[in-house]
Amino acid sequence: MDDTLEELFAVIEDRKETLPEDSYTASLFTHEKGENAVLEKLGEESTELVLAAKDDDREEIAYEAADIVYHLLVLLSMKEMSLEDLEAELEARR
Numbered sequence: 001m002d003d004t005l006e007e008l009f010a011v012i013e014d015r016k017e018t019l020p021e022d023s024y025t026a027s028l029f030t031h032e033k034g035e036n037a038v039l040e041k042l043g044e045e046s047t048e049l050v051l052a053a054k055d056d057d058r059e060e061i062a063y064e065a066a067d068i069v070y071h072l073l074v075l076l077s078m079k080e081m082s083l084e085d086l087e088a089e090l091e092a093r094r
């Protein structure tokens with residue numbers, strides 16, 4: 001799981017750097033309202049996750065959770081933060 005998150009974060013950082021035209025991630029960094037779009041997605045997907053959990057729909061829970069994790073990592077990158085910031089906070093709570 002750690003590797004998957006690290007690899008995904010590395011791809012997000014690469015898209016931010018190289019801004020390929022066909023990249024959804026890059027579009028979030030270049031669009032004027034990209035940050036708003038990320039925040040809206042996090043809100044929408046959180047609601048969808050709650051509904052999936054209420055329905056005990058494990059497949060949908062995993063799908064929405066993955067959407068949330070992806071957009072959360074994009075948000076961290078937008079704020080010039082990294083997985084280490086998240087890990088440090090989690091470690092501090094142990």
Ligand SMILES: N=c1c2ncn([C@@H]3O[C@H](COP(=O)(O)OP(=O)(O)OP(=O)(O)O)[C@@H](O)[C@H]3O)c2ncn1[C@@H]1O[C@H](COP(=O)(O)O)[C@@H](O)[C@H]1O
Pocket residue numbers: 008011015022023024025026041066067070
């Ligand atoms: N993990 C993701 C990922 N999760 C979601 N999305 C995109 O986020 C957008 C919104 O997601 P939604 O599920 O909300 O999309 P939707 O189909 O509108 O669904 P609903 O709103 O109706 O629920 C869609 O365009 C998805 O493709 C993602 N886009 C990219 N990634 C990862 O980022 C990598 C780089 O992608 P690109 O930047 O596109 O090259 C990919 O290889 C993936 O690993």
